[in-house]
Amino acid sequence: MRFIIVTTNKWKVREFQEIFKPYNLRYRVEPLKTREIQSVDLKEVAIESVLYAYNILREPVMVEDAGLFIDALNGFPGPYSSYVYRTIGVKGVLKLLENLQDRKAKFVSIIAFYSPFTNLKTFTGEVEGRISYEARGESGFGFDPIFIPIDGDGRTFAEMNLEEKNKISHRGRSARKFAEWISSLRKLPPPYVDMSEEKNEVF
């Protein structure tokens, strides 16, 4: 099924393109700015965005919403991550954690997909890690320079290349689940084809 990835984030597009390569998916990217409701629930934000996008584009659509959840800050900035990034940024987050030993954090990614044939579907990916003491690396975007994934070798996401980050990232995990699911739809016969032989009998 052809679909549209709705995002204005060029870096996310590069990540999706790389993750989707082995799946031969048919999609295009639309840099439509969706309406993001303010909610403490990332999934709710993603669902509202995908329905908003579908109402405008009227084709199968996929959106992704992600957030950084820091343990010592009770999960902040979480769903407010993009606002926090735009306001206090990486430096501000490091300042909030100054002198704190507990630096545990996780990234969560929610992909929401909507088409009239499949209805609404969501896919979640998470990566556990910790916040570094200083920003390191030039690659990636957002909080990549201060996030050290637990499954890695001590480098921040921004010190990894695209493939290395995708292998273990929240987005890599949610996007692979989505890609597996949408690929599996192709293997099913279309629901409107009646396979029963009786139908073809002529009386």
Ligand code: IMP
């Ligand atoms: P969005 O709403 O999905 O664009 O994500 C909210 C904010 O979380 C972004 O503005 C980024 O600052 C941050 N973020 C989301 N995903 C990532 C990532 O993969 N690396 C670094 N920061 C991210």
